[in-house]
Amino acid sequence: MLQVLIIGGGPIGLACALEAAKAKLDYLVLEKGCLVNSLYNYPSNMTFFSTSERLEIGKVPFVSNNPKPTRAEALEYYRRVAVSHGVNIRLFEEVKAIKKSGKGFTVTSSKEKYSADNIIIATGFYDIPFKLNVPGEDLPKVTHYYKDPHFYAFQKVVVIGAQNSAVDAALETWRKGAEVTMVVRQPEIGQRVKYWVRPDIINRIKEGSIKAYFNSSVSSIRDREIDINTPDGMVTIENDWVIAMTGYEPNLEFLKKTGIRLSKDSSHKPEYNEKTHQTNIPGIYLAGVICGGMDTHSLFIENSRIHAKRIIADIRKHKKADPVT
Ligand SMILES: Cc1cc2nc3c(=O)[nH]c(=O)nc-3n(C[C@H](O)[C@H](O)[C@H](O)COP(=O)(O)OP(=O)(O)OC[C@H]3O[C@@H](n4cnc5c(N)ncnc54)[C@H](O)[C@@H]3O)c2cc1C
Numbered sequence: 049m050l051q052v053l054i055i056g057g058g059p060i061g062l063a064c065a066l067e068a069a070k071a072k073l074d075y076l077v078l079e080k081g082c083l084v085n086s087l088y089n090y091p092s093n094m095t096f097f098s099t100s101e102r103l104e105i106g107k108v109p110f111v112s113n114n115p116k117p118t119r120a121e122a123l124e125y126y127r128r129v130a131v132s133h134g135v136n137i138r139l140f141e142e143v144k145a146i147k148k149s150g151k152g153f154t155v156t157s158s159k160e161k162y163s164a165d166n167i168i169i170a171t172g173f174y175d176i177p178f179k180l181n182v183p184g185e186d187l188p189k190v191t192h193y194y195k196d197p198h199f200y201a202f203q204k205v206v207v208i209g210a211q212n213s214a215v216d217a218a219l220e221t222w223r224k225g226a227e228v229t230m231v232v233r234q235p236e237i238g239q240r241v242k243y244w245v246r247p248d249i250i251n252r253i254k255e256g257s258i259k260a261y262f263n264s265s266v267s268s269i270r271d272r273e274i275d276i277n278t279p280d281g282m283v284t285i286e287n288d289w290v291i292a293m294t295g296y297e298p299n300l301e302f303l304k305k306t307g308i309r310l311s312k313d314s315s316h317k318p319e320y321n322e323k324t325h326q327t328n329i330p331g332i333y334l335a336g337v338i339c340g341g342m343d344t345h346s347l348f349i350e351n352s353r354i355h356a357k358r359i360i361a362d363i364r365k366h367k368k369a370d371p372v373t
Pocket residue numbers: 055056057058059060061078079080081083084085086087090091094095096097098141142143144170171172173174175212213335336337338347348349350351
């Protein structure tokens with residue numbers, strides 16, 4: 049019987065693992081993909097908006113050569129942390145269900161069954177892309193996960209969205225010779241776009257290098273064209289690829305199936321104690337960005353690293369109060 053089973057090997061799942069090890073708790077992390085799977089799937093050339101020390105976990109220094117670290121440096125950092133601390137993690141093993149059983153829980157993964165006294169769910173928000181819900185969305189030319197600009201050289205690319213990921217994709221692909229059109233629901237480029245990148249995209253649009261339709265949405269996608277609903281009416285343009293950077297949502301169904309209550313408002317925030325991170329099910333805790341429900345922008349690595357300490361402190365408190373477990 050494990051004392052703690054952590055679901056998700058992202059930065060915050062790892063932070064929980066380090067904290068559990070420090071408290072000498074018998075723990076295991078289960079991760080459905082590779083180590084820090086979400087970060088691995090971010091665009092290859094992505095740069096964090098946080099400085100490296102704000103991404104540190106377990107007081108392990110994160111040394112970067114850049115003012116803002118790159119994805120490659122972050123992958124290297126979290127892997128080194130996992131190796132140097134001998135983090136007990138099983139990769140490519142997805143948790144399918146959590147069931148109450150006696151004083152603890154039975155966890156069923158894609159490979160095995162486990163028993164644990166406590167569960168920490170740190171499953172992030174990068175798994176389910178927001179759908180456009182338009183005809184043609186399922187064509188192979190449409191992606192919700194942009195990786196690398198080279199692929200799009202000399203192609204007609206539509207980028208949907210105007211936040212960081214969309215802006216990075218538009219600028220990178222344009223710089224590799226793509227003909228880029230942005231389709232933006234809002235009247236302007238997002239205010240949250242990295243302050244050193246925003247002027248770049250605004251100027252490329254102003255000079256006409258990148259075309260942008262604001263207050264507009266894609267209404268249909270076909271093999272060679274795309275229809276855009278603009279304030280001046282429907283526009284049809286030739287198109288090879290669509291990069292839909294429309295955001296992601298956490299797997300809230302998994303929480304519901306586990307019995308965790310969600311708020312009734314549009315944030316669908318899971319119910320948990322802000323001090324201990326224990327949910328309405330005693331023994332099940334939430335850590336990291338999943339705590340925000342649909343409000344995926346309020347929590348990130350910087351401000352959710354602290355969850356690990358709060359959770360492990362609470363687990364230790366209960367352990368002392370109940371020496372049998
Ligand atoms: C382009 C981009 C740039 C960003 N830049 C920054 C930044 O500069 N600073 C910052 O602080 N934050 C930044 N963020 C946000 C940050 O990456 C996330 O907030 C962070 O990854 C959250 O960590 P987490 O451990 O909660 O979730 P994640 O990193 O998403 O980890 C969750 C893990 O759980 C795994 N998982 C999910 N379901 C299961 C299951 N059923 N069984 C097993 N494993 C499962 C996933 O595969 C994943 O590895 C950025 C995000 C993006 C998209």
